[in-house]
Amino acid sequence: MQPELPGRERRRLRWSGLIQYLLLQAVIAAAGVLALLQSLPGPPAQYQLTAFQLTEAGIERAVALPYFSPLRNAMNDPPRFSGKFVRPAGEASRAWSVFLPRFTNGVEVTVNDVVILDSRRDPAANRPDRNTPVIAVIPASVLRDGDNAISIRLFIWGPITGFLDRIWVGPDELLRPTYDLRTLIFVTLPVVFSSWQAILAVILGIMWVMRRHEPAYGVLAAAMAVGVGQAFLQTPMGETPFSKLNVILISSAPIESGLVLTFALLFSGWKWQRYAWIIFIPGIVLALAGLFGSQALVRALFLILAVPMVGVSLLIMAVVTARSALQRQNVASFLLGCAVTIMLTCWIVDLLSVFQMMPNRIFTARLSYSAMLVAIGAGLTWRFARALNQVDGFAGRLVTQVREAEEKLKASFAREEERARAAALARERTRLMRDLHDGLGGQLVSIVALSERGNGSAEISDAARAALKDLRLVIDSMDDIGGDLMLALGSWRERAMAQLRPHDIALDWRAVTAQGLPVYPELRPWHVIQIVRLLDEAVTNAAKHADARCITVRIETLAGANGLKRGRITVEDDGKGFEIAPDGGAAGATKAARGLRNMRNRAARCGAELQLSSCAQGTHKGTRVRLTLPHRFPDSDGAVG
Structure with a gap:
């Protein structure tokens, strides 16, 4: 049973985290509903008008504002609200206004x-998803003390039913602050x-261009661009060359929600699949209807396709962000989940207000959506900037480490250079010792031996001259x-000329190349x-053993x-001349063979090639020693000899 405990513990922690997350989202949703149920401050109640006589579809009856009309289209015979208000005597010096905080779709006062007032002249005030307030100053020539008649015609063109909120008629200085507040908010x-x-959108687009492997930036930039197009377009009141484009962009909420949903999926680590294009089918159908159909068709399809698509996208986003927040345990996923909850709450409240299940009609989903996108974009930009700071910090640390490594390498190179210099000095010292031992040392030993045996001074003199010659060679x-x-x-x-002169041998020096x-x-x-020394050996052999009369030295460069x-x-x-043995030495002469072997060893030490040829008979008698130097001499004396 013990091995199952960790699994149970993990499941318990998972369920515990899920319950805590859901409770927090429930608290956020409840707080959002309570906040949305609160009414905005209004003008003084004494100037509010609620009782009107409504003429709608040929029927006249008394109604109280706010009023939800069952009609979705009423342009030729719009509902008409008739009422009265009283201007007290002595108010002629003060400007009076009519203030309408909310209506769907257009009004004429x-x-x-x-x-x-005719709101149809201001297309920005006719968007059904807006909460645009209007205010109009009543000309002083129109007003009179006592009872004044007021009439409001409510124009409705869908896609939702008509609505008229409470209105106020009173001094402009008392109504204007409320109008300014609502204008600021909505x-x-x-x-x-x-x-x-x-x-x-521009920043995220640039980030996506620079980081193509992170498509979430590009998807969110596209969603924001679509949202910007929706925000600044006006509702077309008739068929114009650009009306179809306006209709397509204004009704592009399904495309926008599909892009935001795609961003949420990519942000949570989901990989794009081919079947994911189904997300954009409602938006594509709505766009085609706006391009080839009428405005009435688009409005009808908007309720069928756009509104459910937005709700489904929000629900999927809520599930995806909850799963990401529980799995990743990071702040970004948690905050995104909270933002989705707030937006989903606003969307549900808006939907309830459309179905007349709320006492008022103030749409907040679009405002919360824009705030959410701005928050997400700012968060991604902040994350990108933080990543750049981390890269800069890493680059700084890397530069420091590289500088430290360079200092260490310089110190190491200095030590290696010192070792190499010491090794070169040691090799040079060894070479000098060997050269002195092989040359001058041997000659001095000969001189000592001749002196002890009491031989003639001529041989001692020759040995001393050879020693002096070798010493000069080393120097x-x-x-x-x-x-x-x-x-x-x-x-x-x-x-060489001084050496050959006593033997009456001529030295012919030829430089074949310039x-x-x-x-x-x-x-x-x-x-x-x-x-x-190799050349000395060749000349000495010719002087001692060849009975030569002329020695020729040719020097040339081969390409x-x-x-x-x-x-x-x-x-x-x-x-x-003499006979050359098969091994390249002198046949029948041990001492000569040893000398030729030394010559070959010396050539090998220098990386050179030694060729020896000799002829004892015929007209071309003589010996030729040819030394071909390498194109590059070796760095070390690796040969033995």
């Missing part, structure tokens, strides 16, 4: 058989909300030649010393197929 405030909607290799190997070869040429060898920026001292240049140094003598 006559005082003492003189028409002082005329100015909707215009302000519509203006906000227009601004937010010369340390010079900065800027990658130009020709400078090092120039010094070597002088030493530049000699290409410049190698990566050339290092140990590259130079390996190449020079490869890939466009990379390579240098080549060729040392060739006209001596007696």
Whole structure:
């Protein structure tokens, strides 16, 4: 039984949260109903007129205002309300007015058989979904002290039945404040909300263009744009070139409610499905009726399609927002759910007033809807701005982290550079030690050995000169030649000529190409010393063993197929030559073979190619050593030898 406890606990918490949410929405709905049942402040009661004689459909009877007419269309023979009011004596200096707070659809007011007001001249006051009040100042020439006759004709053209609220006739200074208050609430405030909607529609449209993966912004922007079009259009009183367009936009409530419902679904995480287009069918049918039908057809279909569609959309939105608020547990979903509850309450109260189940007819659903859209748009804009702030904060933190990482990398690079410098110094020190050991060290050992054996001074002198030559070679290799190997070869040429002169051997120096060898920026001292020692070995072998009379050195630059240049140094003598073994060494001469092997190792250390050819017979006797340099020298001495 223990494993089932968490599931039960989750169900209990879910039901508990649902009950709390529903109770809160019930409280909000009850508070909304109580607020809507409250009457707005009115002018002094002594100026109110409620008793009239009504002539409707040929029947005359006494009625009391407010009055709900059963007619949906009465233009040729509208209901006529006849009554009287009294202006006390001594009021001639004060302006008197007639104030009508609410009516459906249009009125014509006559005082003492003189028409002082016709609301049909103001199309903005004839919208059935508006609560537009009207006030008219009675000309002083029309009024008289004592009894005055007043007559009101109520024009009705649907889609709902006619209605006339209580009226007041009295001093303008006493009636005007109430008129201004109602104008502020039911005329100015909707215009302000519509203006906000227009601004937010543009902002949300731009946000959707920049963030196409969030279609909720675009859907809400479209809903707001439709609402703005409805707010600023006038009710057409006749057939004009633009009357059909006005009818379509004014009756586009189903399309607007469908867009808002789509936004709510997307906002709650729902993915758009193909069958969701069914939401817009009532709006499309109503638009087609306005385009190809008459105004009377549109008004009839409005009650059948638009009003139920708005109610169904609100109910679905209430369920969707409740589910989202309970699942996500966030403030945005909770506030949206509360806003939907308020709007649904206003819509139900409006519907009850249409069916004459409320004592008055003041429509608030449209006003609450505009307020809800403005609140939603402001909330989305605030969320977008907060997301931008979060992005900016993240970018700032990222910049700080990148800067810190850069500092760490710089420190690491500095340490690595120091290590590399130390390693390079260590390698150079090792190279110098090896070069001194291999060259100068060996020569000094020979000198010591010859001195101890007491041999002739000539051999000691030769060994000392060889040591001095090797020391000069090591020192010369340390010079900065800027990658130009020709400078090092120039010094070597002088030493080679001095070496060959006692043997009466000529040195023929030939630069085949004008530049000699290409410049190698990566050339290092140990590259130079390996190449020079290899050339020394080649010249020494020719002087000692070849019985040559001339040694030719050719220097040239080769252009490869890939466009990379390579240098080549060729040392060739006209001596007696020797036989080359299959392994590339000298056949039958162990010491010579070891020397040739050293030459190959030195070439390999530099990444160069060494080619050796020799001929002991014929007219082309002699030996040729050809060293082909790489197009780029290696960075480290990886060869052994």
